Amino acid sequence: MTLADVRGIYMVHTMLQRELGLMPELVRTVASGDVDRARVVTEHIELVADLLRQHDLVEERHLWPRLLDRLPAEAAPLVRAMEREHRLVDDLQERLEPALAAWRIAAGQAGREAVAAVLDALILALADHLAREEDRVLPLAARCVTTAEWAEMLADGARCxxxxxxxxxxxxxxxxxxxxxxxxxxxxxxxxxxxxxxxxxxxxxxxxxxxxxxTATPPHAPGPPSFDDGPCSLPGIA
Known part of the structure; x- marks a missing residue:
């Protein structure tokens, strides 16, 4: 039995945190009334949010059941924590959807700030969740999930x-x-x-x-997000 190389999931986490981390500034730099730019930014946010949603669903279908079956004593409290955190992320995404829909219609200031505020909360919730998953859950997966099972999980996600x-x-x-x-x-x-x-x-x-x-070369992934550091700079965005 060959055990899975789980390192690929860290790459996905890095991408999700990079793209989400850049979103509040993308939103806040859209001029009031610029519905064309608001549409571009909204569609980008929706695309990444869909990626995040599918990532979580695939874990729930494939990873959590195998951990609970093979390492129940170690995995049970962690999986319960992961499920709670997925629900929190889901709740924030559900708040994000109507905020995006309202903002893209007229690209008004109030709508812009409503979207950015939900994104701020989502970034912090996701950072906490992914850190716990990487520190505690993925090492368990590396001990009990096979290469074939890992490939099945990835293929399931790709079919979407x-x-x-x-x-x-x-x-x-x-x-x-x-x-x-x-x-x-x-x-x-x-x-x-x-x-x-x-x-x-x-x-x-x-x-x-x-x-x-x-720009074809946006900022690379930062460390853990902290709003104490102030906004990042995105070249080419007025």
């Missing part, structure tokens, strides 16, 4: 998206990934998908980032 979306998501992940870990993860994909990802993902993210951030 079309090819162009998968290529873009891989480009988003690659941007801050350890090159060796990224390569190993992509090489575990089916051959036809593997070739497309290696060929297109870097350019796909560069083009996407140019539209969202005004």
């Amino acid at each position: 998206f079309d090819l162009d979306s998968l290529v873009l998501f891989c480009g988003m992940i690659r941007y801050d990934a350890d090159p060796a870990v990224f390569r190993a993860t992509v090489e575990s994909m089916p051959e036809t998908l593997r070739a497309v990802v290696f060929e297109r993902c870097e350019q796909a993210f560069a083009e996407y980032a140019l539209g969202v951030y005004g």
Whole structure:
């Protein structure tokens, strides 16, 4: 039995925290009444939120049951904590959806601040959750989940998206990934998908980032978020 290499999930976490961490400033720099820019930013937020939602659902379908079955004494309290934290993140995403829908209509100041406030709360909740998952849960997964089961979990998540979306998501992940870990993860994909990802993902993210951030090279993933540090700077965003 070959145990799973769980390092790929750390890359996903880094990407999610980077993209979410940049969102409050993306929102707050949209001028009042600029509905075209509000649409671009809203669609980006919705895309990343969908990625986060699918990531959590795949863990709940595949990872938690195996941990509870194979390491019940160690896993049970952690899985209960993970489930509570997923519910908190879900609640914040449910608050985000109507806030985004209202803001994109007229791109008003009040709507803009409402979206940014929910994002601020979501960033902090997710940072706490992912830190606990990485410190306590993934080491358990590395002890009891097989390579085949891990591949099944990843394939389940990938089925939710079309090819162009998968290529873009891989480009988003690659941007801050350890090159060796990224390569190993992509090489575990089916051959036809593997070739497309290696060929297109870097350019796909560069083009996407140019539209969202005004640069093909947005800020890289920071450390744990802290609003005491003040806002980051996004080149190209007025």
